[in-house]
Amino acid sequence: MAGKKEKEFRQRMADVAEWVQKLEFPGLTVAEIYSDVFGPCDVMKPTINKFMMNEEDAEKIIQFVQVNLTTMDEDVKARMAEEKKKEAERAMLAARQAAMNGGAAPAEKKKENTKESQPPTDGGDQKGGDDEKKEEGKEEKTDDGEEENDEEQEWDEKFKIPIVDQYMKISPRPLFLFIKDGQVIDELTTASPPLMILMIKNAMSGRKTSEVSGLQQRIAEKRAAREAEQKKKEEEEALAKLRNVPVETLEKQNSETSEAIIAAFKDHQGFAKLSAITTAEIKKRDDDDNAKLAVGIKLAIDKGVLPSDKADPSPVAINVLGKSPDEVTAEIIEKLGDAPSKGCIMTLEGLSGTGKGTTVAKLKEKLPKSTTWSNGDIFRSITLLATKFAEEKKVELDEALKPENLAEFTKMLKFDKFEDDAFDVEIDGLGVKERVSKVNKTLLKSKEVATNIPKVAAVTQGEVIMFVKEALAKMAEAGLTVLVEGRAATLKYIDTPHRFELIMSDENIIGARRAAQRIGASAVASAEDMKEGKTWEILENVCKSMLPKEEISEVKADEAAKEEKPEEKKEGAEEKGEEAKKEDGPAEEAKKEEGEEAKKEEAKEEKKEEAKKEEKKEEAKA
Numbered sequence: 001m002a003g004k005k006e007k008e009f010r011q012r013m014a015d016v017a018e019w020v021q022k023l024e025f026p027g028l029t030v031a032e033i034y035s036d037v038f039g040p041c042d043v044m045k046p047t048i049n050k051f052m053m054n055e056e057d058a059e060k061i062i063q064f065v066q067v068n069l070t071t072m073d074e075d076v077k078a079r080m081a082e083e084k085k086k087e088a089e090r091a092m093l094a095a096r097q098a099a100m101n102g103g104a105a106p107a108e109k110k111k112e113n114t115k116e117s118q119p120p121t122d123g124g125d126q127k128g129g130d131d132e133k134k135e136e137g138k139e140e141k142t143d144d145g146e147e148e149n150d151e152e153q154e155w156d157e158k159f160k161i162p163i164v165d166q167y168m169k170i171s172p173r174p175l176f177l178f179i180k181d182g183q184v185i186d187e188l189t190t191a192s193p194p195l196m197i198l199m200i201k202n203a204m205s206g207r208k209t210s211e212v213s214g215l216q217q218r219i220a221e222k223r224a225a226r227e228a229e230q231k232k233k234e235e236e237e238a239l240a241k242l243r244n245v246p247v248e249t250l251e252k253q254n255s256e257t258s259e260a261i262i263a264a265f266k267d268h269q270g271f272a273k274l275s276a277i278t279t280a281e282i283k284k285r286d287d288d289d290n291a292k293l294a295v296g297i298k299l300a301i302d303k304g305v306l307p308s309d310k311a312d313p314s315p316v317a318i319n320v321l322g323k324s325p326d327e328v329t330a331e332i333i334e335k336l337g338d339a340p341s342k343g344c345i346m347t348l349e350g351l352s353g354t355g356k357g358t359t360v361a362k363l364k365e366k367l368p369k370s371t372t373w374s375n376g377d378i379f380r381s382i383t384l385l386a387t388k389f390a391e392e393k394k395v396e397l398d399e400a401l402k403p404e405n406l407a408e409f410t411k412m413l414k415f416d417k418f419e420d421d422a423f424d425v426e427i428d429g430l431g432v433k434e435r436v437s438k439v440n441k442t443l444l445k446s447k448e449v450a451t452n453i454p455k456v457a458a459v460t461q462g463e464v465i466m467f468v469k470e471a472l473a474k475m476a477e478a479g480l481t482v483l484v485e486g487r488a489a490t491l492k493y494i495d496t497p498h499r500f501e502l503i504m505s506d507e508n509i510i511g512a513r514r515a516a517q518r519i520g521a522s523a524v525a526s527a528e529d530m531k532e533g534k535t536w537e538i539l540e541n542v543c544k545s546m547l548p549k550e551e552i553s554e555v556k557a558d559e560a561a562k563e564e565k566p567e568e569k570k571e572g573a574e575e576k577g578e579e580a581k582k583e584d585g586p587a588e589e590a591k592k593e594e595g596e597e598a599k600k601e602e603a604k605e606e607k608k609e610e611a612k613k614e615e616k617k618e619e620a621k622a
Helices: 016-022 042-054 069-101 106-117 126-158 193-204 214-243 247-252 255-264 269-303 325-336 356-366 376-393 403-411 447-459 461-477 508-524 536-546 549-562 566-584 586-621
Strands: 010-012 028-034 062-068 175-180 183-188 316-319 344-350 370-373 413-417 423-429 432-435 481-485 498-503
Touching: 016 062, 016 069, 028 193, 042 062, 042 193, 062 069, 175 193, 183 193, 193 214, 214 255, 214 536, 247 255, 247 508, 255 508, 255 536, 269 447, 269 461, 269 508, 269 536, 316 325, 325 344, 325 356, 325 498, 344 356, 344 461, 356 370, 356 481, 370 461, 376 403, 376 413, 376 423, 376 432, 376 447, 376 461, 403 413, 403 423, 403 461, 413 461, 423 461, 447 461, 461 481, 508 536
Parallel strands: 010 062, 028 062, 316 498, 344 481, 344 498, 370 481
Antiparallel strands: 028 175, 175 183, 413 423, 423 432
């Protein structure tokens, strides 16, 4: 069930008219002035709500409003444009009426009447007449200029935004104005809840906080310091709880374990460096493997086993950052649509560490009639046949790996349903007749096969791809959903429209996941020695042991630079204290007295707060 929505005491001004109306409020108006650049100061909302709920008849004596300078500016511009439009319409109407009456426009008539009322000039005195005309011209210009200035002033006054106008060109960061009787009493430019409360109380009495005795200011600052200290303590306790990963979580050794370890090492320099190193190692290994695979693919193309004109398909990218395996799985299933109900092939590629194996396992759990596929057993089967051929013909393995021999070995492999109605690969040739499912943990894991498989795999990429391609098609036709995980270079030859690629928008997370897996695996070996809630020390030591020596030294140096020794701080404070005593002398006594007053005032405030709490408890009981 949704929680109860918190009441919003801050009133957002829609336009200038509403703001002007709010300024008529008889009590105190606290106006938050901001713009679209930074937005409102929402961090002060809890303080405002707490004050309004605790203060008796709060809504009668104080109001909180939000004035967006961007909104005000847009409103003024819209009204100006409307006014100019109306003026143009009035001028046009006046011109039409004058034309219909056969006379000049009102403004022109006024000038004519003025000229008629002036005495005629003496035609004999040409010079005097010229001077008079010049004087008339000057007077006309002066009058016109004065009229224009008056009109501009009227225009400015008409569209002036009371109080807010002077803040239109100041920094768009939020600030609070304390307004009473149409006058700004005080300004708050920092997000300080204790200072906000203090300024409200002072402003309600018509006083500016900076002009009040420094006593209240120091009380507010002390209270803010206490609250900051308490917040810091709570954060440290929360971090300690987060860092001590429960033993049962470590023992799971799954994605939950990795996420818990990553959360525990948040902002930890050593883990950040280990993650970066691990990411670089993963990418290098992937690049090396892709380079080797590219050589094998080129060889298959040169032999004519694979087509040379196969276009690179475009898989659907799934960003796994911040998603659980279940969420990634659900996203893929949604995009598959009804394909699994008919039988299909789905390929999944991506960098190592993006969670391909976990995702395939989850898909197999959730999709009916689904199965996974691995090329490993096919490579081992061909390796077994190649070693048998070399042994039987008494030749080197290189001879057995010639293209014509590899083609024959592939023919000795058959993929189909057998008497138990299950798909399997049958090896039939060179004295071997076995089902792969029966010997994949024995004969196919023999020393001869294990030793030679890298060499065989390097030259049989094409043969294996073509065999697998046909096998997958048979299973899909039978109504199965076949899940194939691999690299893009080989998956491109599999015929299917259902292709996905797991990506990580922040590749450092790949290294963080792998580093977390390694730390968890090492730490769980010591799980018997770990007390519940005290696992952090072991996890951190494991992390440091995995870092190169030069990186450990760098981390220690960074930590030392961040934390100044307590003894040095103490010595510095003592030295400053002695100097202050020598310099200040009598001033120190005054400060002590003021400090005593501050303590008394602070004690009073605390008693008031305690009294309020007791009243609320009594009300709750009633």
